[in-house]
Amino acid sequence: QSACIKTGKDLLCSDWFQVDRTEVIRSSISPVFSKVFTVDYYFEEVQRLRFELHDISSNHNGLKEADFLGAMECTLGQVSADLCSFVTAEELSGNDDYVELAFSAKKLDDKDFFSKSDPFLEIFRVNDDGTASLVHRTETIMNNLSPVWKSFKVSLNTLCSGDHERELKCTVWDWDSNGKHDFIGEFQTTFKEMKAAMDGKQIQWECINPKYQVKKKNYRNSGMVILTMCKIIKMHSFLDYIMGGCQIQFTVAIDFTASNGDPRNSCSLHYIHPYQPNEYLKALIAVGEICQDYDSDKMFPAFGFGAQIPPDFKVSHDFAVNFDEDNPECAGIQGVVEAYQNCLPKIQLYGPTNIAPIIQKVADSASEEMHTKEAMEYFILLILTDGVITDMADTREAIVHASHLPMSVIIVGIGNADFSDMQMLDGDDGILRSPKGEPVLRDIVQFVPFHNFKHASPAALAKSVLAEVPNQVVDYYNGKGIKPKCLSDFESSRAFSP
Numbered sequence: 001q002s003a004c005i006k007t008g009k010d011l012l013c014s015d016w017f018q019v020d021r022t023e024v025i026r027s028s029i030s031p032v033f034s035k036v037f038t039v040d041y042y043f044e045e046v047q048r049l050r051f052e053l054h055d056i057s058s059n060h061n062g063l064k065e066a067d068f069l070g071a072m073e074c075t076l077g078q079v080s081a082d083l084c085s086f087v088t089a090e091e092l093s094g095n096d097d098y099v100e101l102a103f104s105a106k107k108l109d110d111k112d113f114f115s116k117s118d119p120f121l122e123i124f125r126v127n128d129d130g131t132a133s134l135v136h137r138t139e140t141i142m143n144n145l146s147p148v149w150k151s152f153k154v155s156l157n158t159l160c161s162g163d164h165e166r167e168l169k170c171t172v173w174d175w176d177s178n179g180k181h182d183f184i185g186e187f188q189t190t191f192k193e194m195k196a197a198m199d200g201k202q203i204q205w206e207c208i209n210p211k212y213q214v215k216k217k218n219y220r221n222s223g224m225v226i227l228t229m230c231k232i233i234k235m236h237s238f239l240d241y242i243m244g245g246c247q248i249q250f251t252v253a254i255d256f257t258a259s260n261g262d263p264r265n266s267c268s269l270h271y272i273h274p275y276q277p278n279e280y281l282k283a284l285i286a287v288g289e290i291c292q293d294y295d296s297d298k299m300f301p302a303f304g305f306g307a308q309i310p311p312d313f314k315v316s317h318d319f320a321v322n323f324d325e326d327n328p329e330c331a332g333i334q335g336v337v338e339a340y341q342n343c344l345p346k347i348q349l350y351g352p353t354n355i356a357p358i359i360q361k362v363a364d365s366a367s368e369e370m371h372t373k374e375a376m377e378y379f380i381l382l383i384l385t386d387g388v389i390t391d392m393a394d395t396r397e398a399i400v401h402a403s404h405l406p407m408s409v410i411i412v413g414i415g416n417a418d419f420s421d422m423q424m425l426d427g428d429d430g431i432l433r434s435p436k437g438e439p440v441l442r443d444i445v446q447f448v449p450f451h452n453f454k455h456a457s458p459a460a461l462a463k464s465v466l467a468e469v470p471n472q473v474v475d476y477y478n479g480k481g482i483k484p485k486c487l488s489d490f491e492s493s494r495a496f497s498p
Contacts, residue, residue: 016050024056039076043238044466045459046289047076051087077293080242098233099159101194102151103138108207108223109145111174111182116143118175119184121225125160126167135159135168140175151229156191164192172207172225185209185222197230236484238470241477244484246375248294249365252284252336253358254321255385255414256307257351263344269386269415270349272341279450280384281337283412286458287382288333290466299329302336303358308348315350317357353387356394359402359409366405374485375477379407380469386415389422393435399425400432403440408472410465413449422447442475443468 019039025031041047050073054066079087103121111117120140124132136154141147160166168189174182185207196203206221213219242248261268271278277285292298305317320328322339323346330336359381366379389395399409413419425432427443446468453461477484 041076041080041239042463043077043470044290044463046293046462049074049076049079049087075293077290080239081247081294081296097156097235098153099156099191099194100151100153100229100231100233101227102149102229103225104146104148104228105172105207105223105225106146108147108172109174109184109209111184116145117182117184118142119144119147119172120175120181121149122171122173123159124169124171125158126169127161132169142175145223148228153233155235156232160191164195165190170205170225172223183209187225194227194230197227198232203227234483235478236474238474240484241375241378241473242294244375246473246484247296247377248291249377249379250288250291250295250300251362251379251381252288252300252302252321253318253355253381253383254280254284254302254304254340255353255383255387256304256347256349257353257387258306258349259351259353259387259417260349260415262349270344272344279414279454280340282458283384283414283450283461284336284340284382285333286462287410287412287465288336289458290462291380292333298332300333300336301328302330302339303328303361304343304347305355305358306349306351306353308350310346313348317354318361352390353385354391354394355383355385355389355411356391356398358383359395359398363398363402363405363407366402366407369406370404373482375406375482376485377406378473378476379405381407381409383409383411384414385411386413387417388419389425392421395425396432397434397436399445400434400438400440403442403444406473406476407444408469409445410469411445411447412461412465413447413451416451419447419449422449442472442479444472 020035020037022033022035025033039047039049050071052071053069055069056066074087105119105121108117108119118140121138123135123137125135126132135158136152138149138152141149156162160168168191169186170189171186172184174184176182186209187205187207189205193203204224204226207223207225209219209222212222256270260270263270263272265271266273269279288300292300302321303318304321305319307316307319308314309316309319309323319325321336321343322328322330323343330339362379362381366377369377369379402409411422411425413422424430425445426447427440427445431439432443432445433439446465448461448465450461453464
């Protein structure tokens with residue numbers, strides 16, 4: 001028996017591309033395949049996979065003459081979130097870790113006549129083409145032949161391109177105010193050699209001036225450079241957290257203000273066409289189909305804002321679309337769609353467009369997760385709105401507060417209104433601040449106007465609005481020092497295996 005894996009880009013694709021196939025397992029009805037497949041992973045895309053099982057005779061001539069036993073389809077998101085029992089997935093390790101280094105020196109050459117040298121240290125990475133790239137330059141220690149430089153952090157990618165045996169060139173200079181610094185000496189090393197200092201030991205190198213080495217008979221060195229600390233700081237990836245059991249809690253908030261138009265009118269943004277979904281539904285389904293693969297129970301809270309709701313028809317800015325305030329969750333994305341459609345005839349579209357209450361509601365749930373020591377739940381709030389926000393000050397305050405929580409906010413502008421104010425919330429053009437001047441801790445908002453994707457595929461919209469989410473998840477958990485659940489610090493390599 002042999003299995004092969006195929007991928008398809010479209011949700012209803014009929015054309016599959018074969019990625020690879022396993023080895024053949026002879027005479028077994030419960031085969032365990034050892035072949036590992038490597039597949040590029042993109043959180044913001046629905047990546048469909050199809051696994052086919054074939055029975056191949058001993059004198060086979062490829063799959064054309066094999067007996068087809070069956071197939072299974074899923075998404076790569078379901079595999080990575082461990083929601084598929086047939087396939088196990090592991091991430092290939094990257095070089096995203098950081099290293100903290102601390103250097104000192106002793107008995108450096110004195111280059112000044114009336115005082116002592118003012119030394120600083122430079123570290124260069126030697127590239128494959130022989131060129132050298134500056135990795136770090138320390139501060140200058142004035143008038144000191146035995147300086148102790150401040151520790152610094154640098155990514156392993158920057159330090160050595162992830163290659164622990166790559167040559168590193170280190171130079172020591174005597175600083176001069178005119179910029180013509182005096183060369184003291186140099187040495188070569190590797191990160192592999194530096195790692196010896198990880199166990200509390202110190203390692204040292206002779207600082208050599210090649211000219212002195214040639215000219216002076218009794219020359220030994222121009223001082224010693226000492227590595228007093230080497231510490232690797234593990235930077236976990238998005239997949240580390242997802243594979244460690246972190247769930248994406250997806251919440252939808254829908255704008256029911258009067259500016260959308262009467263839902264009974266075909267010109268309304270909320271009009272339910274029998275054959276063509278409106279923009280609200282298109283955006284909801286496009287984003288929801290990605291996020292649902294990362295939530296094991298597939299239950300999604302859905303809220304509305306800006307409408308008068310039964311029975312007393314008071315305006316609400318955070319009501320449950322299914323009208324069950326105790327349990328606003330809907331079964332799957334289709335459940336959210338049905339609740340939205342059933343809700344429309346029962347409410348009166350009103351206003352204003354206030355979104356701070358719904359951001360705060362989700363933030364209240366996220367704040368409970370903030371106190372856990374493991375990555376359990378990360379919240380994504382999708383806000384679908386057609387107009388200019390009328391509580392901008394409160395919204396800015398809510399977003400600054402939410403930036404401290406495991407939470408991201410996606411805003412999709414529906415229709416053709418002027419959404420220029422939304423760009424400020426996005427934070428791409430500058431740091432968002434609260435009315436009191438407090439800056440966001442991290443950028444958690446992504447705004448996209450739907451009309452930019454009106455003639456594009458739903459996948460293009462989802463890719464645009466969700467592209468920043470993995471980095472936002474990683475920034476939050478790594479920034480808090482929160483490790484993935486059930487993942488060991490010593491776990492260094494992962495693979496993808498059926």
